[in-house]
Amino acid sequence: MPDADLLDRVLELIRMFAPLSLVAFGGGPTIVAEIERQTVTVHGWLTHRDFIDIFAISRVAPGPGILLITLIGWKVAGLLGAIAASFAFYIPSGLLVSGAALLWRRHRTAAWRDKVERGLAPIAIGLIFAGAYSVLRATQGGLLAFATAAVAAAVLIWRPINPFVLLLGGAVIYAAAFPLL
Amino acid sequence: MTTNEPSRSVSLRDLANIYFWIGVSSFGGGLVSWVHREAVERRKWLRDQEFLSGLALSQILPGPTMVNMTIYLGIQMRGAAGAMVSWSSLVLPPSVAIVLIYLLYLQVQGVGVVHFALDGVAATAVGLNIATGIRVARRSRNVPALIVAAGVFVAVALLRWPMLWVVIGAAPISLALAWRRKPSA
Numbered sequence: 001m002p003d004a005d006l007l008d009r010v011l012e013l014i015r016m017f018a019p020l021s022l023v024a025f026g027g028g029p030t031i032v033a034e035i036e037r038q039t040v041t042v043h044g045w046l047t048h049r050d051f052i053d054i055f056a057i058s059r060v061a062p063g064p065g066i067l068l069i070t071l072i073g074w075k076v077a078g079l080l081g082a083i084a085a086s087f088a089f090y091i092p093s094g095l096l097v098s099g100a101a102l103l104w105r106r107h108r109t110a111a112w113r114d115k116v117e118r119g120l121a122p123i124a125i126g127l128i129f130a131g132a133y134s135v136l137r138a139t140q141g142g143l144l145a146f147a148t149a150a151v152a153a154a155v156l157i158w159r160p161i162n163p164f165v166l167l168l169g170g171a172v173i174y175a176a177a178f179p180l181l
Numbered sequence: 182m183t184t185n186e187p188s189r190s191v192s193l194r195d196l197a198n199i200y201f202w203i204g205v206s207s208f209g210g211g212l213v214s215w216v217h218r219e220a221v222e223r224r225k226w227l228r229d230q231e232f233l234s235g236l237a238l239s240q241i242l243p244g245p246t247m248v249n250m251t252i253y254l255g256i257q258m259r260g261a262a263g264a265m266v267s268w269s270s271l272v273l274p275p276s277v278a279i280v281l282i283y284l285l286y287l288q289v290q291g292v293g294v295v296h297f298a299l300d301g302v303a304a305t306a307v308g309l310n311i312a313t314g315i316r317v318a319r320r321s322r323n324v325p326a327l328i329v330a331a332g333v334f335v336a337v338a339l340l341r342w343p344m345l346w347v348v349i350g351a352a353p354i355s356l357a358l359a360w361r362r363k364p365s366a
Contacts, residue, residue, distance in 0.1 A: 019345055020344070020345070021244060022243050023243055023344060023345055023348040023349070024243040024244055024245070025241075025242075025243050025348065026240070026317075027240075027244065027245045027246045028245050029310040029313060029314075031344065032310075033337050033338055033344065034337070034343070034344035034345075037341055037343075037344075041341065049296065052296075052299060052300060052303050053286065053290070053296065053299045054283070055303050055306070056299035056300070056302035056303040056306065057282055057283055057286060057299070058279065059302055059303070059306040060302055061278060061279040061282050062204065062205050062206060062207055062275050062278060063204050063205065063207065063271075063272070063274075063275025063276070063278065063279065064204075064207075064212065064245055064247050064248060064271070064272065064275070065245075066245040066248065067272075067275055070276050070279060070280065071279060071283055074280055074283065075283075082280060086276065090244075090248065090272070092244075093242065093243045093244025093245075093248075093249065094244065094248070094249075094252055096242055096243065096244070097238070097239065097244065097249040097253055098252055098256060098261070098264060100242060100253075101235075101252065101253045101257065101264075102256065115356070115359045115360055116241055116356065116359070117237065117240070117241055118326075118359040118362070119352070119356035119357075119359030119360070120241060120352070120355065120356070121317055121320070122326040122327065122329035122330040122333070122351075122355050123329065123330070123333050123348060123351050123352060123355055125314050125317050125318045125326075125327075125330040125333075126330040126331065126332065126333025126334040126336075126337065126351075127333055127334075127337060127344065127348075128310055128311075128314035128317070129311070129314050129330075129334045129338070130333065130334050130338035131307075132307045132310050132311050132314070133334070133338040134338060135303055135304075135307045136304065136307055139300045139303055144304075145300065145303075145304040145307075146304075148301065148304035148305055149304050149305070149307040149308040149311060150308065150311075151308065152304070152306075152307075152308025152309060152311075152312070153308040153309070153311040153312040153315065154308075155308075156308065156309060156312040157312050157315060157316070166305050166309065167302050167305050167306060169305065170301035170302050170305030170306075171298040171301045171302045171305075172298075172301070173301055174297045174298050174300055174301025174302075174304075175294050175297060175298040175301065177297075178294045178297045178298075
């Protein structure tokens, strides 16, 4: 019954991404760890290899990095999966920001805004590093991957160069090192 | 500030045009600074303060900052229609593009070097995220906040607990800590 199976996977994608949408404080990088855990470990839809490739493609393709979700949906359940996963993720937080945009003007200078920002920042920091860790663990590179990430982070903190140039540099260096391994 | 007065004559076509180009020509992130240059500096659709409060809101709320920001500014400038037009112009064309790129990748994935190059991209991209994490951590430099950050990291990355429950558990603690601190900046 491929059809029933497909529908199951589409529903599971929606069940996974809709709640994630409402806790993605700090945006895309904060939910990478959870997406990896659910799609690779919990559901077994993707191998580590699939996950790394999809993550990397979403970084070099144009547009918001969050298109990772569209590709995961495509991989799991084709066109229907891509559409379902994307909208499940975009709609809940989209409605929230729409509502807030209408209310926001009345509370321009409210002190609680600053406190909410500062209260959520540590959670976002923890999640960003968790995402970094789960991607590095999934790459084949091992120590090389950790070293590459550390160098890229150091370069970017030192100089605000175009991230796309860094990403291409990473691809070229790895491709050049390939015959040596 | 007088040179920064918004003219407010923004058509839906203008919004579609701007967001289409931001979506398809933004490689490697940095979309927010693009929007600032187009909407505030060049076209003067918004004042700096409107832009910045929208950015703050987009960062506080869950969801991708850039997507939130697009919806927020769309509503400010042209209401619900503005939000829909801006959002779809930003997100839909790159969504189609990324699927096409993925289909292309499926044709060449048998070549070993492809996976290796993508490993390089992934490791570098992780470095970019780490740089963001470090920048944010520097700004909220106090011990309780860093303990919360470390706890979230351990729970999600090492213990592999579901993120939903970790955030629901950690948010009240972290917010309570922020409330007790005196505003510094």
